[in-house]
Amino acid sequence: MTNLISQSDLQDVLSALGVQNISEREKPEVVKQLREHFNKVVLDTVVGELDEGQIDEFSRALDAEDAEEKIAAITARVPGLMKKIEDAVGMEIKVLRAAKDNLR
Numbered sequence: 005m006t007n008l009i010s011q012s013d014l015q016d017v018l019s020a021l022g023v024q025n026i027s028e029r030e031k032p033e034v035v036k037q038l039r040e041h042f043n044k045v046v047l048d049t050v051v052g053e054l055d056e057g058q059i060d061e062f063s064r065a066l067d068a069e070d071a072e073e074k075i076a077a078i079t080a081r082v083p084g085l086m087k088k089i090e091d092a093v094g095m096e097i098k099v100l101r102a103a104k105d106n107l108r
Contacts, residue, residue, distance in 0.1 A: 009038075049089050050089065
């Protein structure tokens with residue numbers, strides 16, 4: 005599956021959680037789990053905004069060789085969708101940061 009969160013956002017999350025300095029041995033698994041989590045956040049956002057045909061198209065695009073281009077084309081046809089995705093990712097980062105802060 006395509007990574008639907010940027011490397012920059014991923015680093016922000018690692019930093020917010022205070023785990024940016026984890027061992028090189030642990031890092032791939034943590035990054036994988038975070039990517040899966042954020043991909044789900046993005047997919048949940050997208051599913052609520054697309055019709056059945058667009059959802060099928062989006063699902064096929066995820067596995068395509070040129071996935072990023074296809075996903076960008078789909079989201080460009082739905083006014084405001086990219087903003088909603090960005091907002092959902094931003095909100096999830098805030099939620100994770102707040103959860104970490106509450107553990108202190």
